[in-house]
Amino acid sequence: MKKILAALLVLAAQQTFAQSNQETLFSAKKNGKKTTIGAYGVPAAKFTPIDGKFGLLTGGYGGVLLNGKIMLGAGAYSLINNVETPTLNTAGYKDYVNLWYTGFVAEYIHNSDKLVHWTAGALLGGGGVGRRDKNKWDNDDWDHNNVYDQSGFFVAEPFANLEVNITKFLRLDVGASYRYIAxxxxxxxxxxxxxxxxxxIGLKAGKF
Known part of the structure; x- marks a missing residue:
């Protein structure tokens, strides 16, 4: 019995040692190195048609970067210029599109250490759209915005960029995306x- 117990203890010790060397998401080795963890943020601008007119969306995305290749995070954008849409109000004020969206973002970076390389990813989430009337009250010098007839939507936006390494912590992104709304x-x-x-166009800053 003692010999059997001793053998079991030796086997358990061997298994414990073997498990201590197992690979996990955050300890897996590649070329003798452990997984690296970084992070970055990207303030960005989007030039896009909205209701057949020029639209400018601003916002950005960012998150945690694994092995200098895979980023998992979030992003958000909103329409900042006046895009007029046919009015429905009876007061005669002009109506403008009010638009925003946010969601989960994943991005893959190919050959991150190269001066010029490409990235690809997607945003999945939701947002809101409504009508905004911009009017001036009597005896009032300020413009007032009233958002009405709002509704929510699902958004999926795949994107691809060319990226240039400006410094060790700063990169310039130029690319394109397609915003699917439902x-x-x-x-x-x-x-x-x-x-x-x-x-x-975006400016990516962080630890790569």
């Missing part, structure tokens, strides 16, 4: 009018 119900502003292609 589920909005704001009168006169269809999914197709607020979805579509974008030309994008």
């Amino acid at each position: 589920g909005s119900s704001t009168a006169g502003i269809t999914d197709g009018k607020i979805g579509g292609p974008s030309l994008n």
